[in-house]
Amino acid sequence: MPDLKYDVLGIGNAIVDVIARAGDDFLVRQKMNKGTMALIDEARAGAIYEAMGPAVEVSGGSAANTIVGVAGFGARAAFIGKVKDDELGQAFAHDIRAAGVAFDTPPAADGPSTGRCYVMVTPDGERTMNTFLGAAQDLHPADVDPDAIAAAAITYLEGYLWDPPHAKEAFRKAAKIAHEAGRKVALTLSDAFCVDRYRAEFVDLIRNRTVDLVFANESELKSLYETADFDTALAALRQQAALAVVTRSEKGCVVVSGNDTVAVPAAPIEKLVDATGAGDLFAAGFLTGLARGRDHQTAARLGALAAAEVIQHIGARPEVSLKELAAQNGLAL
Amino acid sequence: MPDLKYDVLGIGNAIVDVIARAGDDFLVRQKMNKGTMALIDEARAGAIYEAMGPAVEVSGGSAANTIVGVAGFGARAAFIGKVKDDELGQAFAHDIRAAGVAFDTPPAADGPSTGRCYVMVTPDGERTMNTFLGAAQDLHPADVDPDAIAAAAITYLEGYLWDPPHAKEAFRKAAKIAHEAGRKVALTLSDAFCVDRYRAEFVDLIRNRTVDLVFANESELKSLYETADFDTALAALRQQAALAVVTRSEKGCVVVSGNDTVAVPAAPIEKLVDATGAGDLFAAGFLTGLARGRDHQTAARLGALAAAEVIQHIGARPEVSLKELAAQNGLAL
Numbered sequence: 001m002p003d004l005k006y007d008v009l010g011i012g013n014a015i016v017d018v019i020a021r022a023g024d025d026f027l028v029r030q031k032m033n034k035g036t037m038a039l040i041d042e043a044r045a046g047a048i049y050e051a052m053g054p055a056v057e058v059s060g061g062s063a064a065n066t067i068v069g070v071a072g073f074g075a076r077a078a079f080i081g082k083v084k085d086d087e088l089g090q091a092f093a094h095d096i097r098a099a100g101v102a103f104d105t106p107p108a109a110d111g112p113s114t115g116r117c118y119v120m121v122t123p124d125g126e127r128t129m130n131t132f133l134g135a136a137q138d139l140h141p142a143d144v145d146p147d148a149i150a151a152a153a154i155t156y157l158e159g160y161l162w163d164p165p166h167a168k169e170a171f172r173k174a175a176k177i178a179h180e181a182g183r184k185v186a187l188t189l190s191d192a193f194c195v196d197r198y199r200a201e202f203v204d205l206i207r208n209r210t211v212d213l214v215f216a217n218e219s220e221l222k223s224l225y226e227t228a229d230f231d232t233a234l235a236a237l238r239q240q241a242a243l244a245v246v247t248r249s250e251k252g253c254v255v256v257s258g259n260d261t262v263a264v265p266a267a268p269i270e271k272l273v274d275a276t277g278a279g280d281l282f283a284a285g286f287l288t289g290l291a292r293g294r295d296h297q298t299a300a301r302l303g304a305l306a307a308a309e310v311i312q313h314i315g316a317r318p319e320v321s322l323k324e325l326a327a328q329n330g331l332a333l
Numbered sequence: 334m335p336d337l338k339y340d341v342l343g344i345g346n347a348i349v350d351v352i353a354r355a356g357d358d359f360l361v362r363q364k365m366n367k368g369t370m371a372l373i374d375e376a377r378a379g380a381i382y383e384a385m386g387p388a389v390e391v392s393g394g395s396a397a398n399t400i401v402g403v404a405g406f407g408a409r410a411a412f413i414g415k416v417k418d419d420e421l422g423q424a425f426a427h428d429i430r431a432a433g434v435a436f437d438t439p440p441a442a443d444g445p446s447t448g449r450c451y452v453m454v455t456p457d458g459e460r461t462m463n464t465f466l467g468a469a470q471d472l473h474p475a476d477v478d479p480d481a482i483a484a485a486a487i488t489y490l491e492g493y494l495w496d497p498p499h500a501k502e503a504f505r506k507a508a509k510i511a512h513e514a515g516r517k518v519a520l521t522l523s524d525a526f527c528v529d530r531y532r533a534e535f536v537d538l539i540r541n542r543t544v545d546l547v548f549a550n551e552s553e554l555k556s557l558y559e560t561a562d563f564d565t566a567l568a569a570l571r572q573q574a575a576l577a578v579v580t581r582s583e584k585g586c587v588v589v590s591g592n593d594t595v596a597v598p599a600a601p602i603e604k605l606v607d608a609t610g611a612g613d614l615f616a617a618g619f620l621t622g623l624a625r626g627r628d629h630q631t632a633a634r635l636g637a638l639a640a641a642e643v644i645q646h647i648g649a650r651p652e653v654s655l656k657e658l659a660a661q662n663g664l665a666l
Contacts, residue, residue: 018424020431021652049427050427052431053431053432054392054401054427054428054429054431054432054650055424055427055428055431056389056390056391056648057389057390057391057424058389058390059387068387086420087419087420087421087446088420091351091388091390094382094383094387094388095387095388096387098353098385098386098387098388099386099387113420314647315389317387319354
């Protein structure tokens with residue numbers, strides 16, 4: 001087994017978030033499904049941008065947010081994802097590297113511009129997303145560095161990778177390398193609509209143990225097993241997955257593995273400002289805990305802490321040191 | 334006199350802020366003067382960006398922030414400034430228009446990229462700025478639309494316009510048109526180091542009444558008259574300016590015109606998060622009040638309200654409706 005170089009390596013769509021506040025009426029007029037992510041083409045991206053209010057640009061991307069969180073906990077982190085060599089792509093690369101993450105995927109020299117996600121934050125703090133994948137479309141298996149994967153305790157993949165044409169091949173390649181090196185593979189289901197697009201494939205990945213650990217929120221879980229009943233869906237997941245974590249917003253999370261169940265409450269917050277990144281940062285804490293040999297309960301508490309931090313400000317990247325936050329809460333890593 | 338179309342029209346450097354948190358040690362290592370703005374070239378911009386932490390991109394520019402604030406109060410606002418037709422330039426144009434500001438300056442098709450300001454926010458909420466002017470360098474007198482100026486009750490100019498080579502000509506052209514149309518001209522001194530670069534010219538603008546209203550903070554005022562004594566400097570300003578407003582951070586502001594003096598306290602805040610834009614938004618409130626025929630005291634209170642809003646979050650553009658904020662404080666416009 002090669003030396004361990006990273007605690008967690010993530011592969012995902014490299015995206016810059018374009019975040020604006022919006023009223024619920026805006027979502028209705030724009031026919032957006034509140035709280036979900038829709039894929040859009042360039043024309044629709046232009047139309048949404050023109051209609052939306054003044055915005056802030058912040059590096060995002062689901063798995064990228066998670067990996068920045070892992071680095072924020074002081075763990076060793078790496079990311080693979082595709083930007084273009086344009087201003088937003090340079091910003092993405094700067095931000096993830098400045099956060100302490102190894103990021104060596106070469107940017108695309110031509111083709112569509114760096115991917116972006118138009119995020120509408122409604123007064124209740126909920127976020128509704130519209131993603132133009134752009135250069136993220138061009139993530140290929142060749143972008144997966146086998147040495148990096150083999151040197152990472154956990155390789156973390158986002159379900160959104162099923163959207164770009166070749167990224168799922170990159171995903172499968174990475175999972176194979178990781179397992180051959182004796183490492184773990186984790187997957188987030190990403191979004192209920194994403195699950196709807198790729199349900200059968202996701203179930204296969206879980207059942208045939210291409211992934212060892214699955215993250216889902218309630219709506220993704222229900223979508224996966226096409227049921228409105230949480231307990232039914234959880235029972236199905238427990239049977240199929242080696243280890244699974246289901247996040248339930250303010251109700252905390254449930255970790256299931258075999259017959260074991262661990263429930264951990266959400267960390268308290270003062271005010272929900274922007275829910276963007278809640279699931280991503282939960283995953284950051286859980287993965288860091290797991291990679292560092294902590295038990296499921298401790299890992300879930302780390303996840304809850306990170307999620308609580310990120311939803312109390314605009315943007316999906318932490319604004320304080322998660323390492324210090326963990327230490328302050330008696331969870332020093 | 335042509336019909337009044339705008340309450341306030343601003344001319345300034347069109348800049349996108351690249352904002353990151355930084356420790357005081359970072360400022361020391363980078364030899365930055367805390368709380369001030371330094372002009373940098375492209376090479377230095379690259380070096381600072383590489384050294385700084387993860388950032389957020391938000392449209393900025395001193396006069397542009399002010400004009401967005403004017404629009405936020407529900408007043409009619411326009412802006413003249415130069416961006417390039419690149420991603421950041423498109424973001425600048427989108428954000429200012431989405432805020433309700435008329436912005437018709439054609440973007441530069443070639444030349445340097447859109448100007449940017451690297452803003453380091455230290456834990457005390459103070460901001461230290463490094464500006465690469467970029468495309469803002471190319472603001473020319475031809476960009477000043479005479480009809481727009483003549484149709485604005487107040488034309489507002491930033492002292493920073495003295496930095497790009499041709500912008501001061503644009504400034505003088507605008508002031509002349511405004512006065513010929515019977516309108517008012519306002520100037521902010523922008524920054525103590527900016528005053529140091531152009532002291533004699535700024536004193537001339539004030540003495541010969543090219544500007545009718547001057548905004549300065551304490552350090553700019555002291556720099557203008559090269560004295561460490563506030564009262565001495567204020568006496569000099571009172572003698573030379575028709576109307577002047579001196580902002581004093583948490584000590585509020587002083588409005589002087591002839592022998593009249595009005596002192597207005599700062600509006601209360603819960604926590605200073607990021608001082609960026611405090612002066613800009615104060616000017617927004619004061620200018621709006623003045624353009625709408627309010628007295629100096631009321632105008633200064635509007636300024637204090639807007640400044641208090643903007644320093645309680647990251648970024649120099651208001652996040653709430655200033656119009657509603659004014660109404661809630663008994664200052665409905």
